[in-house]
Amino acid sequence: MERIPILKMGEFLLVSIQVDMHDRLALTLQDDLTAGIVKHRARGVMIDISALEMVDSFIGRMLSNIANMARLLDAQTVVVGMQPSVAITLVELGLPMRGIPTALDVEKGIALLDAAIRGASGNGSAVL
């Protein structure tokens, strides 16, 4: 179980983080996810963290990095399923995750990505 699976759902990718992250696993996830965005021409990435009961600054930075990488590849990231204690910890760590929208569950995340993508294409402009 060396890598975190990436599930393709239409034009979105879904990643469910359930295991303790360490450096190598985070790098593998970044590689797999960016490759997946390009391969599947994905427009959005959902990162489910409902299994995480606590986070540290390493996880917080990893989520930020993934969102920034996805944005450079023209894909929007949404973090879904955050537990209340995680929200508290992230703010206390000084990582308020600005620029990364959140949704309470996968369904709301899909709706949010749909709206973001339709909004962007409705203006006839790509999100840069």
Place this chain on the structure above:
Amino acid sequence: MERIPILKMGEFLLVSIQVDMHDRLALTLQDDLTAGIVKHRARGVMIDISALEMVDSFIGRMLSNIANMARLLDAQTVVVGMQPSVAITLVELGLPMRGIPTALDVEKGIALLDAAIRGASGNGSAVL
């Protein structure tokens, strides 16, 4: 990280198994999943095992048990993302998973569940 998250997607539930299963975790998953089926009135369950590079008879039995429990609650189970080596091992273990449909990825799994449910309701009969 004591439990495996269950993601709600429309009328289906999605479980992605990424960690080594042990007795207690399997029991917790059975409890959570059956409760989730009833709570959300789910019609289908997708179990993603793309992260599993090998299985043993314990995992095989767990998958069978979950499918049987879901069936009793009027939900259809699909196993998605099985790796070739896992298919080989399951047959060699004498666990060919009869009665549990499989799909190569989540999208095909959703299509399969949709067809199964529409087929059942098209006949005007519930699957017993």
